[in-house]
Amino acid sequence: MWRYDLRMESHPEHPAVARVRAELAAHGAGGEIVWLDDAASTAALAAAALGVDVGAIANSLVFLLDGEPLLVLTSGAHRVDTAWLGSRLGGAITRASAAQVKEATGQVIGGVAPVGHPARLRTVVDVALAAHPQLWAAAGHAHTVYPTTFGELVAITGGTAMPVTPGA
Numbered sequence: 001m002w003r004y005d006l007r008m009e010s011h012p013e014h015p016a017v018a019r020v021r022a023e024l025a026a027h028g029a030g031g032e033i034v035w036l037d038d039a040a041s042t043a044a045l046a047a048a049a050l051g052v053d054v055g056a057i058a059n060s061l062v063f064l065l066d067g068e069p070l071l072v073l074t075s076g077a078h079r080v081d082t083a084w085l086g087s088r089l090g091g092a093i094t095r096a097s098a099a100q101v102k103e104a105t106g107q108v109i110g111g112v113a114p115v116g117h118p119a120r121l122r123t124v125v126d127v128a129l130a131a132h133p134q135l136w137a138a139a140g141h142a143h144t145v146y147p148t149t150f151g152e153l154v155a156i157t158g159g160t161a162m163p164v165t166p167g168a
Helices: 015-026 044-050 082-088 098-105 127-131 150-157
Strands: 002-004 034-036 055-065 068-075 093-095 120-128 135-138 144-148 160-162
Touching: 002 082, 015 034, 015 144, 034 135, 044 055, 044 144, 055 082, 055 098, 068 098, 068 127, 068 150, 082 093, 120 127, 127 150, 127 160, 135 150
Parallel strands: 055 135, 068 120, 120 160
Antiparallel strands: 002 034, 034 144, 055 068, 055 093, 135 144
């Protein structure tokens, strides 16, 4: 694994990662984007590559809430209860297709970051993530992650902090 400092401008990189880097910098986020040797397209793979608890992985999942994109940043340690969360948000949640994820985020499944999208998405940030002082999120490509915190995720996404499953 090698690290790419957010301040380094000369490194050629994937366009989605460049958009994430630019948005993180615009928000004053100080974490470095880390390029992993192998793709970390699941929370378990990312946790293993980084040597952290799977609960410290902030999964970026795209759903549709009554047909509109909804980004849910959830702990890698559990699943989103879409029926329960939909009722809390006042609508019906369905899983977005790969094409819908790409259209909404400009990124592909397995590398979707919390930011760097063509337009700001309505976002829910799983309160279970607050249990970890440092979190890791994808950075626009399946080989990239970056360190962040619960507070930073809420701030940079403009998200709503709430449980995504009962009892969480």
